[in-house]
Amino acid sequence: MPAATWNPADPVIELRGVHVIHTSRTGSLFKPEKVHAVNDVSLSVRRGETLGLVGESGCGKSTTARVMVGLQAATRGEVLFKGRPLGRSAADRRELGRSVSVVFQDPATALNPRMLIRDTLIDPLNVHGIGSQAEREGRVRDLLHLVGLPPSALNVLPRQISGGQRQRVAIARALALGPDIIVADEPTSALDVSVRAQVLNLLQDLKASLGLGLVFISHDINTVRYVSDRIAVMNSGSIVETGTTEEIFSHPNQDYTRTLLGAVPSLLQA
Numbered sequence: 001m002p003a004a005t006w007n008p009a010d011p012v013i014e015l016r017g018v019h020v021i022h023t024s025r026t027g028s029l030f031k032p033e034k035v036h037a038v039n040d041v042s043l044s045v046r047r048g049e050t051l052g053l054v055g056e057s058g059c060g061k062s063t064t065a066r067v068m069v070g071l072q073a074a075t076r077g078e079v080l081f082k083g084r085p086l087g088r089s090a091a092d093r094r095e096l097g098r099s100v101s102v103v104f105q106d107p108a109t110a111l112n113p114r115m116l117i118r119d120t121l122i123d124p125l126n127v128h129g130i131g132s133q134a135e136r137e138g139r140v141r142d143l144l145h146l147v148g149l150p151p152s153a154l155n156v157l158p159r160q161i162s163g164g165q166r167q168r169v170a171i172a173r174a175l176a177l178g179p180d181i182i183v184a185d186e187p188t189s190a191l192d193v194s195v196r197a198q199v200l201n202l203l204q205d206l207k208a209s210l211g212l213g214l215v216f217i218s219h220d221i222n223t224v225r226y227v228s229d230r231i232a233v234m235n236s237g238s239i240v241e242t243g244t245t246e247e248i249f250s251h252p253n254q255d256y257t258r259t260l261l262g263a264v265p266s267l268l269q270a
């Protein structure tokens with residue numbers, strides 16, 4: 001379990017020298033192909049800050065995100081949760097699940113199409129045994145309010161609302177357990193251009209009002225710039241450059257970062 005000495009100003013989650021090697025299905029049965037998806041990655045994230053993780057498709061961003069939220073084990077290296085090595089016990093996983101939640105790219109696939117929004121939002125509270133039934137119902141209404149959806153959204157299915165509204169529901173679900181950190185993996189890429197900025201602004205507002213930490217993952221360096229305090233640039237599984245957003249944009253040290261900066265005029269509009 002997390003150390004009693006953890007201080008809210010300390011990193012909630014920290015990766016130290018993490019490697020992930022996937023066994024790809026494209027290899028043969030006798031000689032499966034190995035994909036070194038994450039190569040010696042060290043990162044940390046605290047409450048109240050946004051860490052942007054940027055790089056081209058396939059560079060290992062999602063695998064890194066999955067390590068952070070406990071969905072993917074590191075092949076090598078250390079994952080520290082609130083200052084202590086993350087164990088494999090059910091209690092540790094549960095604690096991590098409450099503290100670090102995730103928003104995926106496509107809310108159409110991330111939400112259960114047969115579950116009413118109300119049930120989608122109450123589910124994590126049920127699973128974690130939080131509050132009485134009446135308190136859970138109240139919490140669900142509060143969550144909807146936090147993400148700017150009306151109470152009428154409670155009794156609809158995901159397909160009955162827009163893509164932007166679905167992503168708001170996914171964000172509400174990520175907030176249900178009162179996390180310290182939300183890992184948002186390309187949270188606006190599947191949305192209409194017209195609602196991307198609204199969802200980004202919502203994440204920014206929630207970060208400010210709840211003191212959340214955010215890990216914002218995108219292939220789009222301009223979107224990352226818009227929301228991040230610090231940026232880590234990823235290429236071929238490795239972090240090739242980190243710095244404050246200001247440093248990365250005014251003095252990029254790596255050719256790869258310069259290429260990303262030059263290659264993407266304004267992906268918020270793309």
Ligand SMILES: Nc1ncnc2c1ncn2[C@@H]1O[C@H](COP(=O)(O)OP(=O)(O)OP(=O)(O)O)[C@@H](O)[C@H]1O
Nearest residue numbers: 022023024035037056057058059060061062063064
């Ligand atoms: N479960 C898996 N099994 C085998 N290979 C995988 C698996 N998941 C990812 N990979 C491979 O690992 C590498 C990194 O993938 P990852 O999804 O982490 O990158 P990404 O930067 O998030 O890309 P994208 O934005 O396209 O999702 C890629 O080569 C990918 O094909």
